[in-house]
Amino acid sequence: MRRRHLIGIIIVVLAISFCGMALRDSLSPYVSFAEARESTKIVQVKGDFVDKKVSLWDEGRGISFFLEDEEGTRVRVVYAGAAPDNISHATSVVVAGQYQGADFLAERILVKCPSKYQVEGDRQ
């Protein structure tokens, strides 16, 4: 019984440390573009989608658009994939990725659509 408990505990400890390591590796902090430039890991930047215009990037390899973060830095975001639904109506966009040259290469885009479908609370 003792030995079995010990083995059990070892397995659980191993599992926890494995998950802990996986967690540490996949954490991506929320930063500004300036901080993102310094970072070597995948980071997330939340920005205002100022001109609401999405263009094609690199002859259709993906899309590009401009984001302005809270510090007012304006950066071109490029994404090797199709544009998420309704990005052109987004007010703010969260991009996860890293810098690639002067552009921010996004791996994932989260679009926040405020749209008329969410009524503000103060509209009574």
Place this chain on the structure above:
Amino acid sequence: MIGFVAVFLALAFTAVPVAARSIGRFSRQETARGKKSEACYYIAAALIAAAVLYLGYIILTDQFQYRYVYSYSAKNLTLLYKTAAFWAGQEGSFLLWVFLHSILGLLLKRKKNIPPDTLAVHGLIQIALLLIVLIKSPFMMFAQVMTDGVGLNPLLQNPWMISHPPLLFLGYAGLAVPLALAMGSLLDRDYESWLKQALPWSLAAWAALGIGIFIGGFWAYEVLGWGGYWAWDPVENSSLIPWLAAGALVHFLLTGIRRKMALKPAYLATIFAYVTVLYGTFLTRSGILSDFSTHSFSNQGTGQILALLVMLVLLLSSLLLIAKWQNIPREENPTSLQNRASLTLIGAAVLAGLGLVVLLGTSTPLITSLLGNPQSVNASFYNITSLPFAAIIFLLLSLASLFPWKGQYGGSLKRILPLLPAALAVIALGFIFPVRGPFNLLVLGLAGLALAAQFAGPEKSFNSLDAPSNNKTKRASQTRTAKRPVKRPSLIAHIGLCCLVTGVIISSAADRKETAVLTLGEEQFMLGRSIVYLGEEHLIEGKEHRYSFIVDGASMLAPVRMEQDFTVYEPAIKRGLFKDIYLAPSLTQDHGEETYTLLSEKSKLIGTDGLELRLTDVGMTEAMPGSVYATLQAILNGEYQEVRVLLVYMGEGKYEPTAQTVFDRYELSLVAAEPGEVLLTVCDQKTAAGLILVELSEKPLINLVWLGALMISIGTAWAAGKRRTSFPKALFERKAEL
């Protein structure tokens, strides 16, 4: 007013029997009055039903003075989507939830022999849910009259919206019952008989949650064009965690019915399952995760009360469990690992552990925000961590099929060797598609092993301690296995799990995709396939269109719906037995690229493809007072054209440009003019017309995912039905056998 009053009265009527019961407990006397007061549950349920009917009524009759109706419904919605509007928002969802909770409460009340305090615990939770409905009431009204509503979010205008949310809420509501039974049993000091009573409820809740989740995944894949069925989004996770917890709970209950060693885990699992239901609701409804999810939800003031509710349920139930912990019977005899009960116990713990890991990942934004530096985890976290859990579960499934429920397995573990070809077959299958990576292939192999083990059946069900293995007893026990009624659902569900995980690994690890811009009518190659964009077909002008493609000679159509400023793209999917071709359009350009140009009489402009523009004259038109004209010379490839663009004065300080096209390609329009200088937009139609950005992907063996999900749904739902009707008899028979 009517709805609000109904909910308020329901709260009062739920409080009466709960209070009576509590007072009865503390004064240590079972009063007839306390018993009688339980009739109040019926009144409360009727009142909640009235509130539900009333909300349905005001939605269907377009009473837009109600804020909820205004926010989620509109005149022109079809009956189907008006129904869906009921649970499109938070307020209606909570009302639906508490309605299902109260109905289940009534069903629970009809059961005999449940621990006497069960209903009071269940009622207590109902009070909390009703409080939320009171605070976030769907019956708030505007001061002024509204003529039409905002309407249902077009993304939600889909038939799946009818079934997906209610099923999840049924699962959520269902998991309150095992918790109530567990707490009731603790108060009643009868620690064992509640397991049998909790099992059908847990199975039903698990099935409802599972089916709801699978429908959601299918919806995301089929309609929303998210490119997949699962994205580890917090909203998805918040229903997955309770599902995993419910799975653990069901297996703990199944083991606990036979062996005392699973009693404490079963108690813990009831708490874990319901607390994660509430916690998931808190995470997704409080707005904390709004920057971390593709689902849109905002903080509408329910955050604090939900957080409080999570804390209260966790604290109260844990305290009660701790108080009684020492009294819960424990296993007397030493337990061998080589029996099915032990493995089921471990398997359930692994399921719960996976639930904890997903919980941790989903909570990182919350935890790190509290620490000051908000971070979230990538999907890779879940993909990496879930693999070992899947591997262990399949290993346990394979071994468990060899072992008897009780006693110790006498045979050799070599019996698993005949199953190895199946493992290799699945690995080979994965390798073809091509899945690479040792961990993926390992899990595939173990899935194959577990799958084969399900078909092989137990070597012998019982008595394996003394009986030597020979073919005769083996066959006898196998026929007995086949006849056992409760076995089949679990068999289907376990086979389904093997299919599901195999499908998930192959379809995601061997997923290929490519993004490209297609030009109208031009053949291009993506992923080695010929693809032609044929343009946009208008089904209902300005509302329903579809993009038409030819992929490898076959037509593919991608619908697109327009709802004022909202465009919903749907993917075109060409189904195949082994592979789906998935084409997701995302962005069209039919306006062309516009460039703004300041042009003076002295300068010239060189545009795209060598277009040259010169300004020759600017002035006021004589025919139209206040309007401005500009004369432009355009030169392209040695050809020369002259055009006159106008800025027509419309009165009241407004101007309208009239565009002119040169060389059938460049659209010129005047934005502003001053003497000797104009601001122009030049729109190159060639860059624009008929361009579409698409993502083409191949989803190999995605059908295994649907098949697995379907089998799990059938298995769990069937088990729930079976346990409800035939459980006690079957169990006692087995107990006798043991």
